[in-house]
Amino acid sequence: MPLETPVHVANELASHGYNAEPEAVTLLASASDPAGALERTLETVPDDAVVLTADHVKEVVDTRSRSGGSADRTDPEPTAADADAPPTEDPSVSTGTAANESQDGGASAAVETKGVGAGGEGGRSGDTAPSDGRTPADPDQQSIAIEGDIQSTGTGEYSDFVSVFRDRYEKLSKQLRGRVNHRPTDAIESMPGNSEAAMVGMVSDIRSTASGHWLVELEDTNGTFPCLVMKDRDIADLVNELLLDEVIAVDGTLADDGGILFVDSLYFPEIPRTYEPSTADRDVEAALISDVHVGSQEFEADAWHRFTDWLHTADADRVEYLLIAGDMVEGVGVYPNQDEELDIVDIYEQYERFSEYLKEVPGDMEIIMIPGNHDAVRLAEPQPAFDEDLRDIMTAHDARISGNPSTVTVEGVDVLMYHGVSLDEVIAELPDEKASYDEPHKPMYQLLKKRHVAPQFGGQTRLAPEEEDYLVMESVPDIFHTGHVHKLGYGKYHNVLAINSGCWQAQTDFQKSVNIDPDVAFAPIVSLDTLDLRIHDFE
Structure with missing residues (x-):
């Protein structure tokens, strides 16, 4: 060749x-x-x-x-x-086309560019790859720390579930008690009618009354207490954002008989509006992708080749990190009749092929990966990282592998990586203007507001009890990176950059049957020193 x-x-x-x-x-x-x-x-x-x-x-x-x-x-x-000497062909890969500004108004518009064509064999036709090569990264300047790879200890006993919910309540109540004068439920029950009261509790029930008001049952470690949100109050709209099992705070006035709390204010754990994200000390970038789905007949191999070819060019000099948020492979038996849409039917062969594709990435780049729901790990979250057999297969570049979710600190910037299965539940439960597949960053905003990546238990998202609730956002991330829904979306919520990075798989018959129109072969590139974003399109 x-x-x-x-x-x-x-x-x-x-x-x-x-x-x-x-x-x-x-x-x-x-x-x-x-x-x-x-x-x-x-x-x-x-x-x-x-x-x-x-x-x-x-x-x-x-x-x-x-x-x-x-x-x-x-x-x-x-x-x-x-x-x-000047090159004989223009090596530029950028179209200079600006993307639309995020509708939340909180993020600068990302620059969208076209990918570079790939040359060579194996169907990688075209000779449009730039001739100017990548400048090697200095490993002494690169810095990564990972928090989140768990060793599962849950047994599924009732006591395990009690422990994990108590841990969730304690962690999130600490973030809320500074905003209200919290009293436990048993203390509120003993207070006289018409007293001012406040509490921090986990949402155990939400229902509307015959008059159209909202009755929210809140539970703490001592019991439950009913809280009424009147339909004509400004805060009534916030009830539409509530999910079962999330932790909130309320304050208001007790009824005459003291048996119910009329809510004046409702608080989420939230990201502080004054939050200032950390940034890197040098001009360096990270590529954020997810949902590669090697093994599917619809995996876009040519687009992947264009992406990895581009990483070897001068335009990608500053891209020293590749963060992959789950679903490296298509998996086996994930959805009905999936075997009819597989290009590789053996799960281990899928990972072997993925490892070969990973070898196309420049050797000086640091790679961090977490699993997703198509990967060969347990479905219940938090998901421990890949077992040793799969780690032995995916040895390219000595990629760092962690659990789902994980916080990865890259040159001082905290990136919360979560595959994103709970986004399905948030989108299903909340109104379209609050969460939709077309704007996947909006349900991500809801998770940031709730400071938990999968608040609701017993719904579509499988949750496993562990020694503690690893799904709580105890610290504020600088970047929140998800995948799963196969849609591209980005924006800033209280200065936190939220990115859902799309996928590398064209629409399957199954996706068509459930009206999923994927955004394929986009690579969001984040400047870690400014948190500015540019989007490259390699389709």
Whole structure:
């Protein structure tokens, strides 16, 4: 195959199972006979080597040069002047088309650009890949810390469920007690009628009265108490945002007989409006993607190749991190008749193929992955990370693997990664103007407001009891990254950047049957020093 660009050299190395230092790729691509230099390098590289280094290449190239093997070749070696010469084709990949501003008004409009075409074999036709290569990242400047990979201890006993809900209540009530003069339910029951009262409780029931008012039952560790929200109050609209099992605070006045609380104010745990996100100390970017779905007949392999080719270009110099929010593969038996839509029917082979695609990513990029509902982990959340068998398969780039959800601190920026299954439930339960598939960032705003990624128990989202509730947002993230719904959406909620990153799978027959029209092959790129966003389209 021709090896006229660093991109194609890197892809050829990946096909042989090697990652490579960027300098090694550049040396091979700039050789007078790239294909021959690559072949000789692969013949001489030690058997136990996983990463092809520049020293491996230099040894071969220098030996060839000393032996005079290339002296009679008519192709001149590249010179410094050649390197400074303008390219024969415009290497720009940007269309400069600005995306529409998020309707919430809280985010700057992201710049949407077109992806670069891919060249090479295996159906990757076209020679539009830019010739200018990626500048290697400095690993000494890269910084990652991960919090969220759990070891499951839940047994499913009743006591486990009691413990996890108590933990949720304690964590979220701490965030609310500064706003109201909380009294436990038994203390409120003993107060005289017409007294002012306030409490923090978990929503145990929501129902409307015959007069159209809202009766909300709140539960704390001592009992339950009925709270009435009058339909003509401004806060009545907030009841439409409530989900069962979330924790809120209310204050108001007790009825004459003290048996019910007339609510004057309702509070969510919330993101403070004054929140200022952390940013990186240098000009560096992260690519946020999800829902790759390798193994599906509808996996967009060509779009993936265009994406990974672009990562090898100068336009992606600053992209040093790749965060994948679940559903690496299509899985097996996830929905009815899925086997009819599979390209790869064995789950382990799906992960092996995914690992091969992951090798196309530049070797200097740090990769972080969490599982999703199509992955081979338990469906109940929180989801522990992949087991050792799957980790052994997905060894490309020494990717960091954590549970779902996880908070990943990248160069000082806290990114809450959550696959997003609960978004289905939020969208189903709340009015369209509050949450919809067409604007997936809006249900994400609701989760931020509730400070919990999956508040409602017993609905569509499977939840598992653990020693503590790992689904609570105890700290405020700087970026909230989800997937699952296969729709692209982004915006800012109280200065938190919310991104749902779409997918890499075209519409399946099953998706068509449930009216899912996916947003395919978009790659949101976040500048970690400013939290500005640009969207690349590789479809």
